[in-house]
Amino acid sequence: MTDPNDHSATLRSIYFFNELSEKDLTRLEAVCHAQHWDAGAVVFEEGDIADRFYIVIAGSVEVWKDYGRRDRDLLAVHGHGHLFGEMALVDHLPRSATVVARKPTEVLYIGRGDFHDIISENSSIALSIMANISSMVRSSNESFTDSLRQRNRELERANRELREAQEGLVKAERLSTLGKFASLVLHDIRNPLSILRGYAEMIVYQNDAAADPQIDRNAHRIIQEADRLNALASELLDFSRGEVRLNVSPVDIGVLLERITDAIADRFSARKIEIVSDVDVGGPVLADEGRLYRVFLNLADNARKAMSRGGTLTLRARCEQRGLVVEFDDTGVGMSEEVQARIFEPFASFSEEGGSGLGMAIVKSIIDAHHGSLAITSSTDGGTTVSITLPLLS
Numbered sequence: 314m315t316d317p318n319d320h321s322a323t324l325r326s327i328y329f330f331n332e333l334s335e336k337d338l339t340r341l342e343a344v345c346h347a348q349h350w351d352a353g354a355v356v357f358e359e360g361d362i363a364d365r366f367y368i369v370i371a372g373s374v375e376v377w378k379d380y381g382r383r384d385r386d387l388l389a390v391h392g393h394g395h396l397f398g399e400m401a402l403v404d405h406l407p408r409s410a411t412v413v414a415r416k417p418t419e420v421l422y423i424g425r426g427d428f429h430d431i432i433s434e435n436s437s438i439a440l441s442i443m444a445n446i447s448s449m450v451r452s453s454n455e456s457f458t459d460s461l462r463q464r465n466r467e468l469e470r471a472n473r474e475l476r477e478a479q480e481g482l483v484k485a486e487r488l489s490t491l492g493k494f495a496s497l498v499l500h501d502i503r504n505p506l507s508i509l510r511g512y513a514e515m516i517v518y519q520n521d522a523a524a525d526p527q528i529d530r531n532a533h534r535i536i537q538e539a540d541r542l543n544a545l546a547s548e549l550l551d552f553s554r555g556e557v558r559l560n561v562s563p564v565d566i567g568v569l570l571e572r573i574t575d576a577i578a579d580r581f582s583a584r585k586i587e588i589v590s591d592v593d594v595g596g597p598v599l600a601d602e603g604r605l606y607r608v609f610l611n612l613a614d615n616a617r618k619a620m621s622r623g624g625t626l627t628l629r630a631r632c633e634q635r636g637l638v639v640e641f642d643d644t645g646v647g648m649s650e651e652v653q654a655r656i657f658e659p660f661a662s663f664s665e666e667g668g669s670g671l672g673m674a675i676v677k678s679i680i681d682a683h684h685g686s687l688a689i690t691s692s693t694d695g696g697t698t699v700s701i702t703l704p705l706l707s
Contacts, residue, residue: 326394348421348422359380364424365423367396369419371418557681562602564598564599576610587626593631626642639701687699
């Protein structure tokens with residue numbers, strides 16, 4: 314317990330009273346009483362009648378709102394020199410919060426009657442108590458503001474996570490629908506494709522290629538496009554299932570790029586797009602040739618759409634320490650930062666010529682399945698370069 318003879322020195326050490334005269338301190342000391350609480354003891358409860366206010370001289374107390382409830386809020390912690398409980402004496406209302414000793418705590422308290430007499434008779438003491446009230450309100454406002462900001466941040470984070478989860482569910486539902494659709498397409502389209510392919514093969518076998526090379530070339534193109542459509546349907550099904558099943562074998566990228574050049578030559582020529590090849594590869598890669606063909610064809614077609622007024626598509630391939638690098642570099646309109654940020658999103662289509670919006674998503678899924686990497690560099694005034702890196706066959 315605190316020695317009553319030390320009350321004057323204790324009061325003077327408190328910020329709000331250190332400018333009081335000896336007379337005022339003596340008057341204040343005369344009505345102070347000491348009291349001690351063990352840690353966890355309740356000093357007073359919310360709703361109690363206010364009969365005294367307190368000055369902490371050792372230890373600390375916690376101020377709680379709705380203390381007995383699960384959603385209680387800690388409003389403040391008062392340590393040495395802090396005053397608490399005076400608000401209810403000023404406004405004559407019940408206690409607005411519960412105060413609990415945080416650790417073994419000693420206080421000085423002044424009763425209601427003495428409190429009113431002091432502030433009525435001693436303006437300096439009244440001003441000191443008013444200063445404490447003002448400081449407490451400011452501190453409470455800052456604490457409330459900090460708490461509100463923290464809760465707003467938590468709400469923003471929860472809202473963002475909810476939106477992301479919702480978007481994920483929508484994508485999952487769309488992919489599920491796509492999977493069902495792809496299954497139907499794969500089943501229904503293979504029969505007519507097989508028939509078309511069969512007739513094209515009959516034309517090849519029956520036609521004299523030397524006598525009529527145009528017919529032979531067109532028949533082979535039909536076979537090629539039928540195989541491409543069949544492969545595309547299979548890719549849609551794999552993508553909707555979230556997996557890509559590879560049929561790997563050694564692949565000569567130079568030969569594969571020649572096939573791509575032959576396949577796109579007519580369409581690119583019609584748009585006055587020049588195709589330039591810069592291929593220097595020393596060895597094969599272990600890959601699914603059919604799927605890589607689909608990747609390269611997709612990238613070439615994207616470049617064609619970006620160069621509606623003509624331009625140049627440069628196909629590069631080279632071996633580096635990190636692997637085999639293949640680049641599709643066009644001089645088209647390029648992509649904005651917003652488009653680049655969403656380029657791999659399923660169903661995100663940005664071309665004026667339209668599309669399913671699955672092209673680049675499928676490209677990325679195939680490259681990922683090959684344990685490769687994909688990078689895009691683009692600007693709205695400098696065209697686009699798509700760079701693919703694949704592991705070399707050791």
